[in-house]
Amino acid sequence: MLRVLNISKKFGNFPAVSDVSLSVKSGQILSLIGPNGAGKSSTFRMIVGLLRPDSGSVLIQDSSAIRKVRREDIGFLPEERGLYQGVRIGDIIEYWGRIRGMSNADSKSASRHWLDKFELSGKRSEKVSALSKGNQQKLQLACCLIHQPRYLILDEPFSGLDPVNQEIVSTLLRQQCQLGVGILLSAHQLSLVQRISDHILIIKQGQIVSDSAPDNAQAQIHPAIKAVQIFFNDDIEPENSGHWDASEVVSANPGNLTLRLQVATPSEFYSRLSTIAARADVRDIDIIKEDLHQRYLSVVKDSPQSSKSSQ
Incomplete structure (x- = not known):
């Protein structure tokens, strides 16, 4: 389990994230949703080590030990995309495999697998700049997955994807869960979030204000x-x-x-x-x-910032 314990971050006097706790369980999708500027991206950056929290901690809790997060534990998709536009698609995904500790042979084999999964295998020799925005998004997701991380941290994974590719990605994420991968994501496509998530947190002004399972026919009414x-x-x-x-x-x-x-x-x-x-x-x-859209609107508009939730 990936555990985030009471992390906080200020930029100057502005409290971007305040005492946020959450748990990403193996084989489940946890979604963190909220308005722009609510603290989602800052939370993700602290989890993966790009930002140092002012307080709190991020840990991996296994059955026998608690330890710090290692680089190979996580595949991270940032909100800002950073693919090298002049590099061939096959080369860039292999590069990401190697910097995650894979051998040349393993990264080459894994790159073929993931390009095929994302229906990009026929574009392997093309440069990144030749891809549409949606295909660049799928390529960046493939780069996150190539080293088979235990946890995925995905900031807007459906951005730029048409409905067909949204379905491809959502199906792939559920398949990763079946393999035991834990996923933390944020997205503005609330109908997708409601359909694929096992648990949903809503963040507002740096604080968790709602913590619940998504609506379904078996949920408590x-x-x-x-x-x-x-x-x-x-x-x-x-x-x-x-x-x-x-x-x-x-x-x-x-x-x-x-x-x-x-x-x-x-x-x-x-x-x-x-x-x-x-x-x-x-x-x-x-x-x-x-539905989640109505619940989201009612929470971010009306709820007091009183729930400091830990899943």
Whole structure:
């Protein structure tokens, strides 16, 4: 497990990252999302050693020991791309293998493997400058993977990719997880994040403000509920406070209401639904789940910076 323990970083008097803790588990994808300037890239740079934290630590915790991170442990994709434009594609990926400690023969063999995985094998002799932005992104990802690191730290891995290539990359990342690789990524493509992640953190102004598993059909219902829409056999007054609070009414139409129920637990939620169904002439109830995009907007706009979360 890659453990980040209470790291903080200031630039002058500006607190870029404040007491952030997280754990990247083998075989899982952890996503760190947040608005521009929230501290994602600074967090990643501290994890890989490009920035020294003012406080806190980054460690590898194995079954028998805790140690510092070594260069070969991690494959890092920075937000800023840095491929040498005048170099041939095959040469640059082999170069990245060699600086990660691979032999010439191993780096050559691995480069063929990864160029094939990213559907770039036919472009091996072309210069990097001849590639589209999306193909350059795939090449840089291949450079991260060539030495088979235990952990991937990926800052905007889907940037510049069309939907087909986004699918190629997301499938490949899940395959890496199946091989035991732990992945920490940031991305603005929230639908992709929700689909491929095992856990999601939201960072705002340098602090973790939300820590949860992504929505899915098996998840506990309460964190995912945006609202319920209740259909009645007859018209009903939305101010009927015997069944719900006026503050819980999101919208009212003849024969149906949309409510955001103020509950603390899943059992309380279902208890409220049962009470409403027993006291009113209810025809149907639809549970409306909030997707990651809606959750993200509500968190970064409204939540106080109070959760210093450790997974």
